[in-house]
Amino acid sequence: MARSGNEQVSYRRAPNFLTANEPEKRLDIRLSYKSFRALEEQALTLYGISPVEYSATDSRVTIYTAPTALHGYSAVNLQQAISFAVYNILVQHQKQELFERIVAVGESTYSSVNDQGRRSTKTPDAGLSYYYDGGTVLTIIMEVGASEGYTHLNADILLWMNEFHCRTAILFYNKECPKFKFPGNADTYSINDRPALEHTWFGTLDTAVLEVFKRDQNTDTCKMVVQGGSLDIGLTIGDVLPPNEDAIQDIRGERVHLRINFVRNMLASGSHDTAVSRFNHFIGED
Structure with a gap:
């Protein structure tokens, strides 16, 4: 789990990694599971996809969230x-x-x-x-x-x-x-x-x-x-x-x-x- 202060910093930086769409870089972002879920909705918006319409088959965005x-x-x-x-x-x-x-x-x-x-x-x-x-x-x-x-x-x-x-x-x-x-x-x-x-x-x-x-x-x-x-x-x-x-x-x-x-x-x-x-x-x- 990330410390509360650092988590906010990571949360603001995260979209930069998401737009690059490189999973190996996204794994370095350390957030709580709740923040990861909120971040996923932001990512869908960045790609112009409605969360309601989002399908895991859409290869434009692949969000790998923790914990495994x-x-x-x-x-x-x-x-x-x-x-x-x-x-x-x-x-x-x-x-x-x-x-x-x-x-x-x-x-x-x-x-x-x-x-x-x-x-x-x-x-x-x-x-x-x-x-x-x-x-x-x-x-x-x-x-x-x-x-x-x-x-x-x-x-x-x-x-x-x-x-x-x-x-x-x-x-x-x-x-x-x-x-x-x-x-x-x-x-x-x-x-x-x-x-x-x-x-x-x-x-x-x-x-x-x-x-x-x-x-x-x-x-x-x-x-x-x-x-x-x-x-x-x-x-x-x-x-x-x-x-x-x-x-x-x-x-x-x-x-x-x-x-x-x-x-x-x-x-x-x-x-x-x-x-x-x-x-x-x-x-x-x-």
């Missing part, structure tokens, strides 16, 4: 995978009652006010918080990108840690290559042609980077390491629960491992459903 299935699957399942791994560790140490205090935050909007009184709002793709002593502490946020700018995602991570004071942030970056483009003529496709193998509806997922950033360690990153059937991403129990939770002092350094097959299936499912969604959108109803 790959983006959504990665966010929600990464959150689930970390929660499941944490639960297993707590059970091993007979501390499973602490798991009831870990709450998934989803796409919740957070706000921050700096020393000059400037207010910022930000919404993570996913995250975990911990409830104790009558309050809730945001412990982990997750930012997921699918063919978005890696530099922009890193900037979001630093914002979470420096301005919103989140101790741990996870970046999961998936890059589709070649970048997807709709074919020029939908009339050659039929709903019965699934999966329409003559066109590539999803490129090769050639990059999958998962990094853990920790503010207490000068924002050094911990890249994932494969160990047998699991991934060590540098995350510990002490990153998931607050530092003043006395019940985990003896296991604070315990590593949180993700199952490789879970991550692999998550990416495969997201890629497949993204391809199906693109095909259906392209030949869908008016």
